[in-house]
Amino acid sequence: MNDTGTVPRPTLPTVHSLFSPEWLRAAAEATAGRSPDDGTALRLGLRLTDPPPGVAGQVLVLVDQTTGALAFRAGEWDERPTLTLTLAHEDARLFLFGDAERRVRLFEHGRLVLEGVFLFVFFLDRLLQQDPSGALARLRRCTADAPPATRHRPDAAAAVTAPxxxxxxxxxxxxxxxxxxxxxxxxxxxxxxxxxxxxxxxxxxxxxxxxxxxxxxxxxFTRASRPIWYCCAKTLGAAAVGQLWERGLLDPMAPVARYLPWYDGDGRERVTLHQLLTHTSAVPMGLDPLHGAMAAPVALRRELLRRMTVPTGTPPAPASPTGRGGRGS
Known part of the structure; x- marks a missing residue:
């Protein structure tokens, strides 16, 4: 009780707009002493399509995948992030502080674009749900319009009743x-x-x-559910290419440009189907635009392919050992 005989109300933290200078300072204080290591952290780039006045339009989030420690840096990135999300300011708030269902729905409304190693979305989602370091709980208290916290249940996946x-x-x-x-x-x-x-x-x-x-x-999850196949789809793709090859409709040693005329220029005309199937082309992998943009519209993914440049000095692929040309389509 104070001098007036009343019980003082607890002081509420000051809230700020996500990624505003005030919010970034509050985030630095909330995560002080718990910052992830630059060399091992997952690097999540958030690019806002509608940053409010005074709010950073581009933020790099460093995430420790073991402890869940977070760090936020506004401005240009010194290297390409592991994941890059282009999304609205409100969607960025839901991505960081919303529950799992809200985060899933962000990938369904068609306004979010993801580039990078898609697999890390799942590990990141788990960290955001469990918040092992408590960083999100501290940040939520200083974030304006943050969605309410939800209690994570470790057995939530197994608790769903199946038919x-x-x-x-x-x-x-x-x-x-x-x-x-x-x-x-x-x-x-x-x-x-x-x-x-x-x-x-x-x-x-x-x-x-x-x-x-x-x-x-x-x-x-049922036997009829449609999961993401990732690399498992390569077996079907290889079998389809083999069948077309047997019918004389395709030559795996031919350039991709023979079948996709728009995949041409800047060295792309030297890339063959065989190289793509065997991962032996000179096109860089991992964090390049070709490997990612999974949640992007088809037109954007095709444009990323058009802009892919093959390193200069790359030797041409070997000629087809069969001599079967394969007809373009």
């Missing part, structure tokens, strides 16, 4: 492949929200198909 036929398939899979299913259950809510398993082994007669966890917040 009975899906649950029966999981039980059947656990009887046939108990250790495999135990390993998948261990990863739910830790490294992945959900998983699908299919095993078909003719000699033993084994035929297993099951899905578990969540495909998105509150929605169970």
């Amino acid at each position: 009975e036929d899906e649950a029966a398939a999981v039980r059947a899979a656990a009887e046939i492949l108990p250790r495999t299913m135990d390993a998948l259950h261990t990863e739910l809510g830790r490294t992945t929200p959900g998983a699908q398993l299919h095993v078909s082994h003719a000699p033993s007669g084994t035929d297993v198909s099951a899905a578990l966890g969540s495909s998105r917040p509150g929605v169970p």
